[in-house]
Amino acid sequence: MKIKNVEEMDYYELLNVRRSASLQEVERAYHLCKATYQKDSIAHYSLISEEERKAILDRIDEAYDTLRDSHRRKLYDLKMFESKEGYKEKAFFRRSTEKLVIEDTADKVSFWRKLIYRLLSPRKR
Amino acid sequence: MFQTNAERMIPHLSIHKGSDKTIWAVGGGKGGTGKSFISASLAVHLADLENDVALIDADLGGPNLHTFLGMKETNLDLGDFISNKVPNLKDTVILTPFKGLKLIKGTENLIFMANLNYYKKLKLIRHIKTFDAKRVIVDIGTGASYNCVDFFLLSNPGILVVNPEPTSIENAYYFLKSCIIRILKLYTDFYNIQDLVNKISSHIKDNSKSIYSFLNEIISHDKNYAHILYKALKKFRPCLIINKARNERDFLLGQSIVDVVKKYLIVDLDFLGAIPYDERVHLSLRNMTPFLSTYPDSEVSLSFRSIVNKLAYREN
Numbered sequence: 001m002k003i004k005n006v007e008e009m010d011y012y013e014l015l016n017v018r019r020s021a022s023l024q025e026v027e028r029a030y031h032l033c034k035a036t037y038q039k040d041s042i043a044h045y046s047l048i049s050e051e052e053r054k055a056i057l058d059r060i061d062e063a064y065d066t067l068r069d070s071h072r073r074k075l076y077d078l079k080m081f082e083s084k085e086g087y088k089e090k091a092f093f094r095r096s097t098e099k100l101v102i103e104d105t106a107d108k109v110s111f112w113r114k115l116i117y118r119l120l121s122p123r124k125r
Numbered sequence: 126m127f128q129t130n131a132e133r134m135i136p137h138l139s140i141h142k143g144s145d146k147t148i149w150a151v152g153g154g155k156g157g158t159g160k161s162f163i164s165a166s167l168a169v170h171l172a173d174l175e176n177d178v179a180l181i182d183a184d185l186g187g188p189n190l191h192t193f194l195g196m197k198e199t200n201l202d203l204g205d206f207i208s209n210k211v212p213n214l215k216d217t218v219i220l221t222p223f224k225g226l227k228l229i230k231g232t233e234n235l236i237f238m239a240n241l242n243y244y245k246k247l248k249l250i251r252h253i254k255t256f257d258a259k260r261v262i263v264d265i266g267t268g269a270s271y272n273c274v275d276f277f278l279l280s281n282p283g284i285l286v287v288n289p290e291p292t293s294i295e296n297a298y299y300f301l302k303s304c305i306i307r308i309l310k311l312y313t314d315f316y317n318i319q320d321l322v323n324k325i326s327s328h329i330k331d332n333s334k335s336i337y338s339f340l341n342e343i344i345s346h347d348k349n350y351a352h353i354l355y356k357a358l359k360k361f362r363p364c365l366i367i368n369k370a371r372n373e374r375d376f377l378l379g380q381s382i383v384d385v386v387k388k389y390l391i392v393d394l395d396f397l398g399a400i401p402y403d404e405r406v407h408l409s410l411r412n413m414t415p416f417l418s419t420y421p422d423s424e425v426s427l428s429f430r431s432i433v434n435k436l437a438y439r440e441n
Contacts, residue, residue: 003344003355005337006388016384035374036381043381046295049390056388 006056010080015057019077023068030064059095140260147440148253149282150183152265152273155298158286159368160184162406162416164264165193166429169223170418171260174433176439179218179258183249183276185241185265188231194221195413196228199386206252207245223415227258241272250279260378269296269303277304282395282439284361289375293383301390305336305358312357313385318350336391358391364439375399397435398404400428 004013012019015029034045038059044053066072151164161184168180182190182203191199201217210216218227232275241249253261257368265276270320277283287297313321321343344351367379379396386394401424417426 003337003340003391009388016387032377032380035377035382036384041381042289042291042379044293044385045291045298047298047385 002098006052006059011067014059014063017067021067026064026067030060030068053124066117133145135401145331146256146259146261148261148263148264148280149284150263150277151284151286152277152300153286154267154269154300155288155295158288158293160286161190161402162410163195163286163366163368164262165190165415166203166417166425167261167433169194169415170429170433171262172223172226175259177259178225179229179256179261180221181229181253181256181261181263182191182231183263184231185272187266188233188264190264191228191230192227192413193410194223194228194415196221196257197230197413202232203232203249206397207249208233209239214249214256220335223418231264246272246275246311250275253279254429269300271307274300274303274307277363278307278361282436284397285363285365285394286368287365288369289367289371289378297382298386300391301363301392304361304363305390305392308357309354309359311420312354316350316353321350329431336389340391355391359393362393364394364395364397364436366397369402371402385411395435395439397432398428400425400432 005122012021014031015021017025017029017103021029033039034057037053037060039053050055066076149167151160151167153160161182164180168178172178173218180190180194182188184190188202191197196203196219199219201211201219203210203217206214206217216227217228217229221228253263263276263280265273267273277300285297285300288292340351340355343354365382367375367382370376370378376399379399383396386392402424403420403423405417405420405423406416406425410421412419416423417429420426
């Protein structure tokens with residue numbers, strides 16, 4: 001368990017949008033965040049320092065620049081996905097191959113039926 | 126609904142779960158933000174809809190809810206219950222000019238109320254929780270003392286009233302921090318984590334970052350306790366109303382405060398809406414007539430309807 005502070009939040013958490021957010025949703029969230037942490041905004045009054053305010057504004061700009069560009073967003077999503085605990089390269093591909101192999105083999109019932117048939121049937125001389 | 130041992134045992138947190146009764150507490154730290162006006166207006170609107178609403182004036186500093194309802198003097202008040210003149214809270218109920226709305230007037234004995242001790246507070250909390258009304262609205266006084274915070278934590282949800290002014294916002298953040306300290310203290314006391322109890326106040330009072338550092342410090346010591354405290358904080362979901370909004374920026378301020386509180390205080394606030402500034406509120410108070418019944422089609426009245434709808438939706 002790890003409690004994230006603002007510096008550790010990912011771009012989606014920072015802009016407060018879903019992973020599947022559209023470009024319009026990202027833009028709307030960006031403008032709200034930008035207005036929230038502007039110098040003349042009273043929303044953060046007395047709660048955060050000037051350094052904290054500047055730092056979060058820089059990160060909000062960074063998040064918006066990445067999420068509004070579809071190519072950069074894809075790369076960022078991939079990077080996030082890869083950095084997750086338990087991620088294994090090509091894991092899904094291997095799994096599906098194994099499944100195919102299992103499907104190709106004879107099912108258990110017919111295997112036992114064949115075996116019993118072979119044991120019970122008289123041997124040819 | 127699942128309750129932790131602490132929730133079952135700590136009276137402030139063991140809220141009326143399982144019953145269909147709702148307790149809303151209106152607070153916010155700073156005086157003059159419109160808490161009493163909002164409490165009275167919510168109560169009048171709800172009584173019109175549901176016919177079984179109780180309004181309790183727990184403003185220990187200066188009760189005046191009765192004035193908002195156009196009432197002047199009453200025989201009994203909250204002080205009579207706390208000083209054991211009457212055995213039950215329901216004995217202090219007075220009827221209002223509004224159908225389905227009962228009022229428990231606050232006491233004007235300031236010295237007496239300022240010295241409300243822990244056991245009397247618990248008694249009052251117990252009686253509020255078992256009070257015979259479908260909806261109970263508690264108007265909390267100014268400040269962030271444990272008395273105010275405990276009434277706020279008793280409710281589900283607590284409603285924070287903020288004006289679009291730096292002083293009001295500053296006091297609201299201070300009030301929220303006091304709530305956080307109170308929740309953490311109640312839990313750490315309950316689980317007897319004595320070494321952490323003393324650390325909490327100094328950690329959180331300094332600045333917002335220390336909430337993270339405090340919780341992360343506990344995680345490094347004991348993951349189970351950290352999990353309990355984190356869950357307790359996440360269960361605390363107060364609501365927010367911006368009162369006296371004058372322009373578009375003021376209307377957007379609510380969402381901004383929600384964002385700041387989520388990022389820096391780990392608390393999820395629900396923004397209920399903004400109530401526009403209206404000079405006629407002052408006039409209706411001077412005439413001692415409730416605003417909602419005098420101007421039912423005003424922007425302010427519409428905002429109240431929308432807020433009550435959001436609260437009802439939140440419950441469901």
